[in-house]
Amino acid sequence: MSKRELATRSSSSRADDVARDIEQMIRNEGLVNGHRLGTKESLRDRYDVAVATFNEAIRLLSARKMITIRPGVGGGVFVASPPPLVRLGQKMLELSGDSVSVTDCLIVREGLEPLITQDATRFRNAVDIEELRSLAEVMFTPDLSAEAYLRANWALHKRIAGVTTNEILKHTYLSLLEFVESRLEGVVAPDPSMDIGVGAKVHRELVEAIASGDAGRAAKALEAHAALTTNADRG
Incomplete structure (x- = not known):
């Protein structure tokens, strides 16, 4: 989804769109458990959305067990391996x-x-x-x-x-x-x-x-x- 399309959506809809886009990217590219997607800042810049909107997208992805957040040097957003269920x-x-x-x-x-x-x-x-x-x-x-x-x-x-x-x-x-x-x-x-x-x-x-x-x-x-x-x- 383009930045222009994201801008016309409500905050909750934009968060869901960002989460869905990242999830689709993980699947389409076959990204494995532990793959580093980037920092929260770099990913937010990619989608050009507000901090609150991006944080909500991260929350959705974390709840779906699609990503994990690692703090500190070398940290960021990483692909997670969802449980079987x-x-x-x-x-x-x-x-x-x-x-x-x-x-x-x-x-x-x-x-x-x-x-x-x-x-x-x-x-x-x-x-x-x-x-x-x-x-x-x-x-x-x-x-x-x-x-x-x-x-x-x-x-x-x-x-x-x-x-x-x-x-x-x-x-x-x-x-x-x-x-x-x-x-x-x-x-x-x-x-x-x-x-x-x-x-x-x-x-x-x-x-x-x-x-x-x-x-x-x-x-x-x-x-x-x-x-x-x-x-x-x-x-």
């Missing part, structure tokens, strides 16, 4: 456009549903149950549109995934769901054959099965839910 997240973010289809994401998501449901049934607490029931009841709102139903659906599944203590499972599942949501939200045409009432009942039973702590009941509820996912816009 961070690299997984970055790879998920790189999968976009034509390289990934909604159908592929839904297939993998469906494969993860039993694990998510098992964990939710095992680890849910009173607060989880209350919030899951509240989210499920949104689907029973009178005259609910297909788009609103999908938003309620996704919100419920995100909350179910939030119960699991397996961070890899949670991260992977939520990444897939968010990708599907980003591709379908606002562009899904109403489907005359979609029975929102049936979908709402299936999701209510899924929540009640999780609340019961009965693994067998949860498995049956998940089977009924799987029947709703034959189309990408119904899960």
Whole structure:
């Protein structure tokens, strides 16, 4: 991104642009762990942004484990080696456009549903149950549109995934769901054959099965839910 383009952006947007540009440079040039990118001053001069803006960009990159800052003589900004989970997240973010289809994401998501449901049934607490029931009841709102139903659906599944203590499972599942949501939200045409009432009942039973702590009941509820996912816009 050019200096002129950076100048027209808000401070937070400019910081994000600088961070993204540096991150892309690290990837494109294959810079390895320990490579010195320069001093903070030299990098800031390269992008011609305010000190506060550049410091925010550095904070973002540090939080993503992309860089480390070393003080003193010979110090500066260095490429870091992100932990495996961070690299997984970055790879998920790189999968976009034509390289990934909604159908592929839904297939993998469906494969993860039993694990998510098992964990939710095992680890849910009173607060989880209350919030899951509240989210499920949104689907029973009178005259609910297909788009609103999908938003309620996704919100419920995100909350179910939030119960699991397996961070890899949670991260992977939520990444897939968010990708599907980003591709379908606002562009899904109403489907005359979609029975929102049936979908709402299936999701209510899924929540009640999780609340019961009965693994067998949860498995049956998940089977009924799987029947709703034959189309990408119904899960």
